[in-house]
Amino acid sequence: MKETWMAKLKEKGMRITAQREAIVDILLNSEKALDPLEVYDLTRQSHPSLGVVTVYRTMECLEHLGLLQKVHQACGCNKFLKLKEGHHHLLICTNCGKAVYFEGLNFENAFSEIAENNNFLLQDHWLQLSGLCPRCQKI
């Protein structure tokens, strides 16, 4: 996974640096969406000299490369999650933030119909479920 990400960076002419590797490590190992300042704090534990700006810039790149996806939550709208190819709908734990991509669902037709009924030309949709993950239900 990490190899894929670093290869994609290189492919775009970007350089592999210790900072970028550390940031990527944090993002790939997190099961919840993180905002730049959270990534900054986590990454600095192993890389204290890291600057915030680098985190902002790196995360912006990763989003443009299609490796990260922006996730909106009650606790903030600047959170990013590793993108799973082909999946855009998330189930998010309201307690710990754990995010899971779910599948086996096709609402496209229903959405188109609604748009038509309102004379809109459908371009996109946004669906997100939230609740308690298995672990947080037990606490």
Place this chain on the structure above:
Amino acid sequence: MKETWMAKLKEKGMRITAQREAIVDILLNSEKALDPLEVYDLTRQSHPSLGVVTVYRTMECLEHLGLLQKVHQACGCNKFLKLKEGHHHLLICTNCGKAVYFEGLNFENAFSEIAENNNFLLQDHWLQLSGLCPRCQKI
């Protein structure tokens, strides 16, 4: 409509002021979601001495009273729209921002099933469609 809103303010022990009336007018007459600074600019056209702080505070109250709903869009996550009772799903124009509540849709069961499949306890869901409104399709 405005009477209902002002009555609700009064009911909660809040006072009716010229500023609040002006802000409520703007929000009730807008067919798109607005953020505090947009409301500030629009309201100042008829009420130049208005302060930004008052707009922030008033909108926060209106949200707590259940009269305004927060709407997240590509163009910002601090936008507020008058809440239509019982409706939470929106169709939003990507060009002009026009927002329409739609109905005739019940995904509750499908959503519950997805949550169950992932061992999550469903608490909430968030669905928003976006596209071009009738007017913007013609431009």
Place this chain on the structure above:
DNA sequence: TACTTATTGAAATTGATTTTCATTATCAAT
């Protein structure tokens, strides 16, 4: 190894939002 150029991080800047506080205005009780 040297050199080109992308990357970095500190500091300054911006822009939105919040807090503070003295002044003003609302509204209930006279």
Place this chain on the structure above:
DNA sequence: ATTGATAATGAAAATCAATTTCAATAAGTA
């Protein structure tokens, strides 16, 4: 109507996230 308690207002200061600037540094190719 007048008064008075107190809610509301708005200017200014403070805060906080995010962006820009720029000189120093490091990556990776030649």
